Amino acid sequence: MSPLTIFCGLLVLLLIILIGLYNGLITRRNAAQNAFASLDANLQKRFDLIPNLVATVKGYMTHERDTLEALTKLREQGNRVRNEGASAQLIGQIMARAEAYPDLKASANFLHLQRALTEIEEQISASRRAFNATVTNYNNAIETFPGSLLASSFGFTKRDFYAAESEARAAPQIQI
Amino acid sequence: MLDSNLNNLRAQIEPTLVALEAERLRQVNTCKTTAFWCAGLAIIVALVVGGIGNGANIFMIVPLIFACIVYAALASGANNKYSGSFKQMVTPQLVKNFGDLSYSANSGMSEAAFNRANLHQNPDRYKSEDLIEGTIGATRVQMSEVHAEDERKHTDSKGHTTTTYTTIFRGLFVIADFNKNFNGTTYILPEGLSGSLGGFGRGIQSLGGTISGRGALVQLEDPNFERAFMVYSSDQTEARYILSSSFMSRLMNLKAHFNSNVSAAFISGSLYLMIPKRENWFEPPNLNMPLTFASVETTLRQLQMATGIVEELDLNTRIWSKQ
Numbered sequence: 001m002s003p004l005t006i007f008c009g010l011l012v013l014l015l016i017i018l019i020g021l022y023n024g025l026i027t028r029r030n031a032a033q034n035a036f037a038s039l040d041a042n043l044q045k046r047f048d049l050i051p052n053l054v055a056t057v058k059g060y061m062t063h064e065r066d067t068l069e070a071l072t073k074l075r076e077q078g079n080r081v082r083n084e085g086a087s088a089q090l091i092g093q094i095m096a097r098a099e100a101y102p103d104l105k106a107s108a109n110f111l112h113l114q115r116a117l118t119e120i121e122e123q124i125s126a127s128r129r130a131f132n133a134t135v136t137n138y139n140n141a142i143e144t145f146p147g148s149l150l151a152s153s154f155g156f157t158k159r160d161f162y163a164a165e166s167e168a169r170a171a172p173q174i175q176i
Numbered sequence: 177m178l179d180s181n182l183n184n185l186r187a188q189i190e191p192t193l194v195a196l197e198a199e200r201l202r203q204v205n206t207c208k209t210t211a212f213w214c215a216g217l218a219i220i221v222a223l224v225v226g227g228i229g230n231g232a233n234i235f236m237i238v239p240l241i242f243a244c245i246v247y248a249a250l251a252s253g254a255n256n257k258y259s260g261s262f263k264q265m266v267t268p269q270l271v272k273n274f275g276d277l278s279y280s281a282n283s284g285m286s287e288a289a290f291n292r293a294n295l296h297q298n299p300d301r302y303k304s305e306d307l308i309e310g311t312i313g314a315t316r317v318q319m320s321e322v323h324a325e326d327e328r329k330h331t332d333s334k335g336h337t338t339t340t341y342t343t344i345f346r347g348l349f350v351i352a353d354f355n356k357n358f359n360g361t362t363y364i365l366p367e368g369l370s371g372s373l374g375g376f377g378r379g380i381q382s383l384g385g386t387i388s389g390r391g392a393l394v395q396l397e398d399p400n401f402e403r404a405f406m407v408y409s410s411d412q413t414e415a416r417y418i419l420s421s422s423f424m425s426r427l428m429n430l431k432a433h434f435n436s437n438v439s440a441a442f443i444s445g446s447l448y449l450m451i452p453k454r455e456n457w458f459e460p461p462n463l464n465m466p467l468t469f470a471s472v473e474t475t476l477r478q479l480q481m482a483t484g485i486v487e488e489l490d491l492n493t494r495i496w497s498k499q
Contacts, residue, residue: 038413112497119357119496126417133395133412 021150028138032159035134039127039162043080046087046120050075053113057094060104067093091117128162135159185273186469192265197467199261203254204463210250218243255463262460263306270476274483275312279458283307284320285349293448294390295363295439296344299324304349306458312483313492314499319350319482321457347436347453348482354418354447355491357498360410362418363390364427366437367406381406398424404431418442423489430488434481445498449485457482 054068061068071090074083095114104110139158142151150156221239226232263281271279284304291298307320325341332338370377370384382393390408394415401424409415419427431438434451441448457478461471486492 035412042413115495115497115499122356122420122496123413123417125420126415127413129397129416130413133397137395 018150021147022154025138025141025147025151025154025156028134028141029156032131032134032138035127035131036162039124039131040080042120042124042127043084046091046117046124047075047080049113049116049120050087050091053091053094053117056107056109056113057098057101057104060101060107061094061097064094064097067097088121132161135161181273185270189266189269189472190469192269193467193469193472196258196261196265200258200463200467203258206254207251207463210247210254214243214247214250258463259460263458266460266472267306267458267475270472270479271308274479275310275317275486277308277310277312277317277483280307280309281305285318285322285351287324289351289448290322290324290345290349292443293349293441293450294361294388294443295365295441295448295450296324297326299344300327301325301341308458308479308482312486314494315355315486315491316353317350317483317486318352319348322347322349345450345452348449348451348457350447350449350451350482350485352447352449352486352489352491354442354445355494355498356418356496357445358411358414358418358442360414361391362394362407362409362411362415362442364405364407364419364438364440366439367402367404394419396424397421401425401428404428426489430485433484433488447489447491 050071054072057064058068067090071087071094074087074090077083080087095117098104098110141147142156142158218239222236225239226236260281263279267281268279271277282305284307286304287299287302290296290302290304302322302324304320304322307318309318311317323346324344326344328340328342330338330340368381370380373380378393378395385391385393385408388408391410392408392412394407394409394412396402396407396416396419398421401419405427407415407419427438427440434453436451436453439450455478458475461467461474465471
């Protein structure tokens, strides 16, 4: 085997490895984007419950008008991700104050909403965990050798984790 | 089980135990009579054979062996009769104390359900018995003892083929209604050797998930859980929705509780749970043991462990939209 053949062989091998690494980075970046889309879809589900929640409770919770209006306004602003913490906090407040309204607590509509909200809160939490897992995977790939060499050349940048805002850490406490 | 519940149960089944003790004594007497006649006849025939052969000879052993075979068959019949009566009269009463449950000694979980769980390869020989089904609180459950085996054929150099069976799974197989809604499939399997091989091991596990049709490997945040289990799912987010941090810790507790390599599948709204255990589940006490309330303790303990799965996994908590 001539040195030229060996050189060409090594070059092809190197090219295959580079293509593999590049595709791996793209796959991981797409997985992170996909996980973020799934998180956003769940945040949308929570947003979609807001009109229902407001309609169900406003007849009972006459003293919580400000909270209900703030929640409605937040939904109208539309930025689900930026307003995630604030919306979770307001929903939490409404649910906590609902304890003081026995008629509301007994309403079938409200009970259904409570279940739906509990479910969506867990789904949001699961989406957040799934997103952070894909981001860890992606960040590890672009920060460790040899992925780091390729990442800097092709503009792969580190992604931030999705951390709950301080107000959202006080997750809605829903008791049935 | 609380002491008061235990006392109630004792009072409730005491008459049945007394009646069954009489049946047990009858079966024991049958065994003793059978042993007496078998031994007596075997000795007489052996002596006759010895006389014909002019002294002790090897053929004298034949009637003794024959007598042993006859005794074993008749004693086994007596034991089965006692066991059948116990399972018909006592076990259903014990089972009812753990929920709205029924018991059937001769039925079991279907092979189709075993295959649907996709936690083990499809077996060539499948046996199941002692089916318990009904509801515990808000949770519908079905469980039974299962023995699934794989057939292997070996052909030697002379062309003789021998068939052997190796156990794929033996233990308790449970299907319970899960308390959360989900659409995809998620599998939890005991961590294997590949788990200690780092990135290479994860690559092997990922490939295994694709080949078995269980889906993509899910890496969870709990290091203890990750050391004990590997998780595959068709949906990464849904797997995390099912496996909340509290549920992961409950599964770890369940594994410790049974001291067994538990595996689970979440399919079509149900939890399929397989708990490998070599012990014989829900069997009556030995025929030679006097039947008292204390002698049904093993059965009671097994029932408590099996039905306790619902509480251990908190399946009766229905705070989500599924009720």
